[in-house]
Amino acid sequence: MMELIILGCHSATPKSNLNPTAQVLEINGELFLIDCGEGTQVQLRRNRIKFSRIKHIFISHLHGDHCFGLIGLISTFGLLNRQPDLHIHGPRGIENFIKHQLALTKTFLSYQLAFHELDSDAPEVILETEKVSVETIPLEHRIYTNGFLFREKPGDRQLMIDVVKELSIDKAYYKRIVKGKDVQLQSGDIIKNEDLTLPPKKTLSYAFCSDTAFKPSLVDQIQGVDVLYHESTFLEHHEDLAFKTKHSTAKQAGIIAQKAQVGELILGHFSARYRNSEDFKAEAEIVFDPVKLAASGQKFIYH
Amino acid sequence: MMELIILGCHSATPKSNLNPTAQVLEINGELFLIDCGEGTQVQLRRNRIKFSRIKHIFISHLHGDHCFGLIGLISTFGLLNRQPDLHIHGPRGIENFIKHQLALTKTFLSYQLAFHELDSDAPEVILETEKVSVETIPLEHRIYTNGFLFREKPGDRQLMIDVVKELSIDKAYYKRIVKGKDVQLQSGDIIKNEDLTLPPKKTLSYAFCSDTAFKPSLVDQIQGVDVLYHESTFLEHHEDLAFKTKHSTAKQAGIIAQKAQVGELILGHFSARYRNSEDFKAEAEIVFDPVKLAASGQKFIYH
Numbered sequence: 001m002m003e004l005i006i007l008g009c010h011s012a013t014p015k016s017n018l019n020p021t022a023q024v025l026e027i028n029g030e031l032f033l034i035d036c037g038e039g040t041q042v043q044l045r046r047n048r049i050k051f052s053r054i055k056h057i058f059i060s061h062l063h064g065d066h067c068f069g070l071i072g073l074i075s076t077f078g079l080l081n082r083q084p085d086l087h088i089h090g091p092r093g094i095e096n097f098i099k100h101q102l103a104l105t106k107t108f109l110s111y112q113l114a115f116h117e118l119d120s121d122a123p124e125v126i127l128e129t130e131k132v133s134v135e136t137i138p139l140e141h142r143i144y145t146n147g148f149l150f151r152e153k154p155g156d157r158q159l160m161i162d163v164v165k166e167l168s169i170d171k172a173y174y175k176r177i178v179k180g181k182d183v184q185l186q187s188g189d190i191i192k193n194e195d196l197t198l199p200p201k202k203t204l205s206y207a208f209c210s211d212t213a214f215k216p217s218l219v220d221q222i223q224g225v226d227v228l229y230h231e232s233t234f235l236e237h238h239e240d241l242a243f244k245t246k247h248s249t250a251k252q253a254g255i256i257a258q259k260a261q262v263g264e265l266i267l268g269h270f271s272a273r274y275r276n277s278e279d280f281k282a283e284a285e286i287v288f289d290p291v292k293l294a295a296s297g298q299k300f301i302y303h
Numbered sequence: 304m305m306e307l308i309i310l311g312c313h314s315a316t317p318k319s320n321l322n323p324t325a326q327v328l329e330i331n332g333e334l335f336l337i338d339c340g341e342g343t344q345v346q347l348r349r350n351r352i353k354f355s356r357i358k359h360i361f362i363s364h365l366h367g368d369h370c371f372g373l374i375g376l377i378s379t380f381g382l383l384n385r386q387p388d389l390h391i392h393g394p395r396g397i398e399n400f401i402k403h404q405l406a407l408t409k410t411f412l413s414y415q416l417a418f419h420e421l422d423s424d425a426p427e428v429i430l431e432t433e434k435v436s437v438e439t440i441p442l443e444h445r446i447y448t449n450g451f452l453f454r455e456k457p458g459d460r461q462l463m464i465d466v467v468k469e470l471s472i473d474k475a476y477y478k479r480i481v482k483g484k485d486v487q488l489q490s491g492d493i494i495k496n497e498d499l500t501l502p503p504k505k506t507l508s509y510a511f512c513s514d515t516a517f518k519p520s521l522v523d524q525i526q527g528v529d530v531l532y533h534e535s536t537f538l539e540h541h542e543d544l545a546f547k548t549k550h551s552t553a554k555q556a557g558i559i560a561q562k563a564q565v566g567e568l569i570l571g572h573f574s575a576r577y578r579n580s581e582d583f584k585a586e587a588e589i590v591f592d593p594v595k596l597a598a599s600g601q602k603f604i605y606h
Contacts, residue, residue: 038341038342038344038345038372038375039341039342039345041341042341042342062407062408062409063408063409063410064374064375064378064408064410067408068374068375068378069341071367071371072341072367072371075367075371093407096407097403097404097407097408100400100403101400101404104365104396104399104400105365105366105367105370105400105446106365106366106445106446107366107367142409143408143409
């Protein structure tokens with residue numbers, strides 16, 4: 001199961017009802033915070049996400065609308081007497097950025113902050129847990145920026161419970177069977193694992209790509225992901241502005257989705273200049289389907 | 304006329320519907336922002352305050368719930384292509400605090416930022432415009448902290464229009480008369496100014512005191528102000544916590560208001576541990592009346 005909660009998805013200029021970029025991804029039982037614009041801690045509260053479940057935060061780049069909420073969140077964790085370590089993955093400089101603010105505001109934390117600074121221009125695996133792997137997706141923006149690719153690791157094979165029961169196989173063997181082992185019955189017969197199990201459940205994957213100029217070279221890395229979030233700051237008639245500011249248009253996001261043959265495209269990071277976000281959907285749908293629109297507080301659930 | 308708009312008035316721990324400290328004071332036609340907790344830019348939008356009217360920001364101290372919204376606001380002003388200078392008055396270190404973040408996020412501003420750093424432990428006048436003076440109120444907190452005292456400057460004397468018309472005094476003399484000059488009529492008679500004018504309108508004053516331990520020595524400085532905002536993080540049964548964290552209780556705020564014989568007391572900076580802010584009012588009212596409670600989005604208007 002994979003659940004994506006959009007805490008904010010607008011570009012920098014604030015409006016009273018819009019939030020800058022932040023998302024929570026729950027994948028294979030683990031929870032990750034992606035980007036942390038101003039107000040993220042309040043958005044987490046509004047969406048009833050337990051602070052203690054956040055152990056890793058991924059920051060795409062050091063523009064304010066993606067990171068100005070980090071210091072407030074870190075401080076609040078301290079006020080709440082958090083104990084577990086908090087891991088921050090982000091561009092080189094992020095440790096200094098946070099520690100400088102903690103020092104000047106004389107904030108002392110109850111927990112350890114571990115920084116993992118990124119500076120490579122090539123994709124790299126930056127986190128491997130038992131259940132999930134995370135790799136960077138180098139993007140092209142005005143400053144050093146990474147997207148992030150989250151993949152469930154394959155689980156165990158699925159036991160065909162009727163079969164093992166019929167063969168009277170002791171439960172003690174189940175753990176070995178789901179790992180792929182064959183079984184020798186008391187009769188001496190060997191039962192092949194493929195006759196006892198089905199393949200592991202399909203794994204899910206999520207690619208987060210914000211902020212970036214149109215970058216077709218990232219298509220190989222995200223080929224076939226289940227869900228792609230791709231920024232679309234502009235519509236196609238502002239393609240010159242997108243080019244100049246190193247952002248993408250909705251159509252360009254659609255082209256990336258189409259070339260990478262992803263399962264679903266979610267658009268976000270809309271410029272405040274546009275009134276109707278449906279226009280982004282319509283434009284991307286010319287080249288790709290299905291397209292969905294991010295919105296603060298929205299949940300996307302995948303099985 | 305004086306108008307106080309509360310943008311936020313809670314202490315640090317966030318809840319989904321509470322905002323940290325920030326206020327807008329409009330006094331004698333000038334507008335000031337006092338403190339700037341996270342989310343202040345959105346609160347300004349919600350309360351329809353024109354960004355361009357903010358020329359001076361006063362920061363009491365460098366704890367996050369009073370200053371983490373500053374960098375976002377400063378950045379947004381830049382995105383909106385602000386031109387007028389912006390003056391930031393706050394503790395020594397605030398310039399470094401902001402400039403370091405601007406540098407790391409590669410934010411270039413369209414306007415000049417002027418920092419006015421404070422480090423005195425004695426009250427000092429830090430701003431004098433034609434219409435308003437602002438002085439610091441040294442407070443006692445865990446880090447260097449100032450409150451701020453805003454005073455309207457006395458206006459001109461008020462012309463008794465019936466009298467000057469009856470005496471056929473030329474309009475050209477009115478400006479001099481309201482400045483206090485006598486008038487010589489064509490007949491040679493001298494008319495005393497006090498026969499032509501009434502004293503200037505009563506001036507208004509506002510004292511902002513947050514965050515602070517109970518500090519009776521500030522009573523002299525704020526004696527007789529029209530409105531006192533005083534923090535009350537705790538109720539009296541947590542007086543030990545207030546003492547330890549250098550905050551005040553509602554009763555202590557009431558005592559300050561009573562000793563300083565202020566016109567009205569507004570309480571704020573409530574700890575999130577309390578459910579009912581009416582308890583703060585009731586406690587302060589034991590020693591002083593009238594007491595009001597700050598709340599996000601609330602306006603207080605004085606004539």
